[in-house]
Amino acid sequence: MALLRRVSSSFGGIFRRHASSSGCTIYSLSSGHVKCGVSVIRVSGPQTKHALRAIVNNVEYEPKQRQAYLKSFYHPASKEVIDKGLLLWFPGPASFTGEDACEFQVHGSLAVIAAMLDALGQVPGLRPAQPGEFTKRAFFGGKLDLTEVEGLADLIHAETEAQRKQALLQSTGALARLYDNWRKRLIRCCAHLEAYIDFAEEEQIEGGVILQLTKELNAVKREIGAHLNDQRQGELLRDGVRTVIIGAPNVGKSSLLNLLCQRSVSIVTELAGTTRDIIETTHNFGGYPVVFADTAGLRKHTTDSIEVEGMARAKQCLAQSDLILLLTDARRLREVHSNDALSGHIESYLRELDLPRDMCTGKRLQLVANKTDTLTEEERQSLSKLDNVLALSCHQQDNLPEFLGSLEQLLQQLCGTPQAEHPRITHMRYRQQLERCIEHIEIFLRDYKPDVYPDMAIAAQQLRKSIRCIERITGHVSCEDILDVVFKDFCIGK
Numbered sequence: 138m139a140l141l142r143r144v145s146s147s148f149g150g151i152f153r154r155h156a157s158s159s160g161c162t163i164y165s166l167s168s169g170h171v172k173c174g175v176s177v178i179r180v181s182g183p184q185t186k187h188a189l190r191a192i193v194n195n196v197e198y199e200p201k202q203r204q205a206y207l208k209s210f211y212h213p214a215s216k217e218v219i220d221k222g223l224l225l226w227f228p229g230p231a232s233f234t235g236e237d238a239c240e241f242q243v244h245g246s247l248a249v250i251a252a253m254l255d256a257l258g259q260v261p262g263l264r265p266a267q268p269g270e271f272t273k274r275a276f277f278g279g280k281l282d283l284t285e286v287e288g289l290a291d292l293i294h295a296e297t298e299a300q301r302k303q304a305l306l307q308s309t310g311a312l313a314r315l316y317d318n319w320r321k322r323l324i325r326c327c328a329h330l331e332a333y334i335d336f337a338e339e340e341q342i343e344g345g346v347i348l349q350l351t352k353e354l355n356a357v358k359r360e361i362g363a364h365l366n367d368q369r370q371g372e373l374l375r376d377g378v379r380t381v382i383i384g385a386p387n388v389g390k391s392s393l394l395n396l397l398c399q400r401s402v403s404i405v406t407e408l409a410g411t412t413r414d415i416i417e418t419t420h421n422f423g424g425y426p427v428v429f430a431d432t433a434g435l436r437k438h439t440t441d442s443i444e445v446e447g448m449a450r451a452k453q454c455l456a457q458s459d460l461i462l463l464l465t466d467a468r469r470l471r472e473v474h475s476n477d478a479l480s481g482h483i484e485s486y487l488r489e490l491d492l493p494r495d496m497c498t499g500k501r502l503q504l505v506a507n508k509t510d511t512l513t514e515e516e517r518q519s520l521s522k523l524d525n526v527l528a529l530s531c532h533q534q535d536n537l538p539e540f541l542g543s544l545e546q547l548l549q550q551l552c553g554t555p556q557a558e559h560p561r562i563t564h565m566r567y568r569q570q571l572e573r574c575i576e577h578i579e580i581f582l583r584d585y586k587p588d589v590y591p592d593m594a595i596a597a598q599q600l601r602k603s604i605r606c607i608e609r610i611t612g613h614v615s616c617e618d619i620l621d622v623v624f625k626d627f628c629i630g631k
Contacts, residue, residue, distance in 0.1 A: 163266035164257045173245035185237040197424035198228040214257045235278030253328030284312040298424035303555040311560035327600040370553035371561030377426035384464035386434025389507040392531035394431040413447035423545035435490040467506040574606035
C-alpha cells in the first residue's frame with residue numbers, strides 16, 4: 138500500500154541522511170563543568186575503540202562490554218600518564234547512542250579534564266561534540282523518540298520532585314507509547330480505506346469495513362480530546378505556576394511574598410504604595426514549581442505617574458498568570474457571613490481595584506484574607522466557615538501551617554500528580570499538533586458519506602494529515618526546525 142510504504146520509509150530516510158553525515162566520532166565531558174570527585178568523559182562513534190586503545194596506550198586492548206576497568210590514561214602524543222580511573226566500553230547497538238561508545242571516569246579537577254579532552258583531540262577521527270549531539274544521535278539511531286528526548290531534557294533541568302517524576306515518565310516512554318498507539322491505529326484506518334478504494338470491486342471487500350473504520354476514528358478522536366482536556370497540568374508543572382499577588386495598597390502583598398519565600402524579597406513599610414515594579418521569585422513549594430510575583434497596589438484614582446505605570450504592569454502580570462492570590466484586609470470580611478455574600482464581595486473588590494472580571498477568566502482565583510490578628514476570636518471563627526478563603530496574619534504568622542497546606546493543595550490541583558497510566562501534555566507544540574489531528578479526523582468524517590462514498594480518495598488525504606500531525610510530535614517525520622529547538626538546550630555532553 139502506498140501509505141504504508143511512505144510511512145515506513147519516512148523515518149528510515151531521516152536516519153540515512155543523518156548517518157551519511159555523521160561518520161565522525163565525538164567526545165565531550167558529560168558531567169558538570171565544576172570541580173568534583175569524579176567526572177565522566179563520553180566518546181561515541183565508529184572510532185571509539187581506536188580512541189580507547191590510544192588513551193590506555195595499548196593498540197591491542199580488548200575490554201569486555203559493560204564492565205568497569207581500573208586503568209591508567211595516557212596522552213597519545215607525549216605518552217605521559219594523565220590520571221588513573223575507570224574505563225567502560227559499550228559496543229553498539231547496545232549503547233545510549235546506538236553507536237560504539239565508551240566512558241572515562243576520572244578525577245574531577247579542571248586540569249585532569251582539560252588534559253583528557255586534549256588527549257582525545259589528538260586521536261585521528263575524533264572531534265568535540267556539539268550541544269545535545271549524543272542525544273541527537275540516540276534519536277536518529279532509533280533509541281529515543283522526540284517526546285523521550287524532550288523528557289530527558291526536562292529531567293536534566295528538573296528542579297522539584299514533581300517535575301522530576303513527570304520528566305522521568307516522559308523520558309522512559311509514557312507519552313511515546315500513547316502517541317504511537319494512536320499513530321498505529323490511524324495508519325490501520327488509512328490502510329483499510331486505501332484497500333477499499335483500490336480493491337473494493339476486484340476483491341469484493343465489504344462496505345462494513347468503512348463503518349468499522351469510522352467507529353475506530355471516533356474512538357481515537359475521543360481519546361485525543363480527553364487527553365487535551367487536562368487544564369494544562371503538564372505544562373504548568375514543567376514551566377512553573379505563575380502566581381500573581383494582587384490587591385489594594387497596603388494589604389500586605391509584599392509581606393506575604395516574603396513569608397512564602399522565607400526571606401526578605403520585597404521592601405515592607407507602613408506606607409501604602411511601597412512596591413511599584415514587579416518583583417518575581419521562583420520557589421519550590423511542596424515539590425511544585427511556583428513563580429511568585431509581587432505587584433503594585435491597585436486602585437482607581439491616582440495622580441502619581443509612577444504608580445500608574447506600576448498598576449499597568451501589575452495588570453499585565455495578572456494577564457500572564459495561572460494563579461491569582463487576591464489579597465484583602467480581613468477586617469473587610471467582618472460582615473460577610475455566607476458564600477453568596479462572599480461572591481458579591483469579590484466582585485465588588487475587583488471593581489474597586491479596576492480589574493474587569495474577564496481578566497480573571499481561565500485563571501484560578503484564590504481570595505486571601507490577611508491581618509487576621511486584628512479580628513476578634515468570634516470574627517476569626519466566622520471567617521473560617523467561608524469557602525474559598527485562605528486566612529492568615531503575615532505579621533503574627535497566625536494560621537500559617539494551615540495556609541501553607543491549603544496553598545500546596547491548590548498547587549497540586551493545578552499541576553496534578555504525574556502518573557504513567559495518564560501521561561500529560563508537557564509542550565505547547567504537542568497540544569497544537571493534537572488539535573490539528575482532531576481537525577483532520579473531523580474533516581474526513583464530514584466529507585465522506587458511508588452510503589454513497591463521494592470523494593473518498595480526496596477525503597483519505599485528511600487521514601494522512603492526521604497521522605503526520607502525530608509523527609511531528611514523535612519525530613517520525615523530518616522537521617529540522619523542531620529538532621533544532623529540541624536539541625539546542627542540551628548541555629554539551631548530553
